[in-house]
Amino acid sequence: MLYTIPDYYRQFQCTADRCEDTCCAGWQIVIDNKSLHKYRKVRGKFGRRLRRSIHWRGKTFRQDKEKRCAFLEPDNLCSMYTELGAKGLCRTCRLYPRHVEEFEGVREITLSVSCPEVARILLGKEEPVCFLTYEKEGEEEYEDYNPxxxxxxxxxxxxxxxxxxxxxxxxxxxxxxxxxxxxxxxxxxxxxxxxxxxxxxxxxxxxxxxxxxxxxxxxxxxxxxxxxxxxxxxxxxxxxxxxxxxxxxxxxxxxxxxxxxxxxxxxxxxxxxxxxxxxxxxxxxxxxxxxxxxxxxxxxxxxxxxxxxxxxxxxxxxxxxxxxxxxxxxxxxxxxxxxxxxxxxxxxxxxxxxxxxxxxxxxx
Ligand code: SF4
Incomplete structure (x- = not known):
């Protein structure tokens, strides 16, 4: 599989509680099946909170009146992360602000400028952006796809x-x-x-x-x-x-x-x-x-x-x-x-x- 990334990709680092906004409000975050399965198995107090804070049918996290994710603390830190670590995040949260366009044998990865820190990196860049490619094992075939x-x-x-x-x-x-x-x-x-x-x-x-x-x-x-x-x-x-x-x-x-x-x-x-x-x-x-x-x-x-x-x-x-x-x-x-x-x-x-x-x- 061929991957492409912009040359500023590795410059990005989430500013977490220093971020002037947050990516955990305003959007409905869809949870992948693997993470849902994992969340069902969490025990104790946090496990109970987890079960209450997910729309199991819609496969999304619940939000408060201001559309903030149920796991977003007042200081803008994610309690899912603090309780379960990076591995506890669902695919959407783990990937953001990475954006992946999928094609047969190719993954084009960009960083979304909807994250203020990414916007800052891109807009502060003087030289023309270069795109880097690398290969990793794994292939798949798409139906109805014109290579x-x-x-x-x-x-x-x-x-x-x-x-x-x-x-x-x-x-x-x-x-x-x-x-x-x-x-x-x-x-x-x-x-x-x-x-x-x-x-x-x-x-x-x-x-x-x-x-x-x-x-x-x-x-x-x-x-x-x-x-x-x-x-x-x-x-x-x-x-x-x-x-x-x-x-x-x-x-x-x-x-x-x-x-x-x-x-x-x-x-x-x-x-x-x-x-x-x-x-x-x-x-x-x-x-x-x-x-x-x-x-x-x-x-x-x-x-x-x-x-x-x-x-x-x-x-x-x-x-x-x-x-x-x-x-x-x-x-x-x-x-x-x-x-x-x-x-x-x-x-x-x-x-x-x-x-x-x-x-x-x-x-x-
Ligand atoms: S918007 Fe970007 S910098 Fe802010 S919390 Fe989300 S990933 Fe981090």
Missing amino acids: FLYSKLADGQKEILGILQNRKIELKERIELVLSLAEDMERYVEKDKLFSCDEVFEKYREKCVCAEISETVDRKFCRNPRKVFRKLYTMEFLREDWEPHLRETEDILYGSGRESYKKTQEEFAEWLEIHMPRWQVQCEQLLVYFIATYFCGAVYDGKIYAKARMSVVSVFLIYEMLVARWCKNERQLDFEDVVEIVYRYSREVEHSDKNLELLERIEY
């Missing part, structure tokens, strides 16, 4: 990451190239020209050299940014404070009309260039993160373009939230604001299959 498509998608992902990390080209142009490449690739795959995708890759390698790019993403987004933003209301809300946050952001950004929106955007872009030029790199790292996490998933549904577009839409929405935060902060923004906006966005959108599906459908 040829996966292999081409992996090639396409590599090309896309190469474009996104080509810092000689303006970021907006890199984004435009990536979207066009994904669109072309999907067209080829639909026409059963999978093995001709190399022509597409070659075409974009040449485009990168002469930077022959037709239309910037910026122009596309500006057609109706509010409409794109409002799609977030159609999603499932995982935390109570998310909807008020969206309403406030919408009001700040779009509440005073188109002209005011445009003016704020221009002023923010100018401010960003002077005071936070690192945003360009952070934006690249986020795009790389979304592509690395989701692109090859197109092997299961063929939606190659949607995977690239959802990565761009996510970064666009994060950017809009940054603009609103900057306005709210009286035209100030710092690294921790960016970290907070990124991890909160990811928590709401990336941890719900329904939300991910909706995100893939957002047109702009």
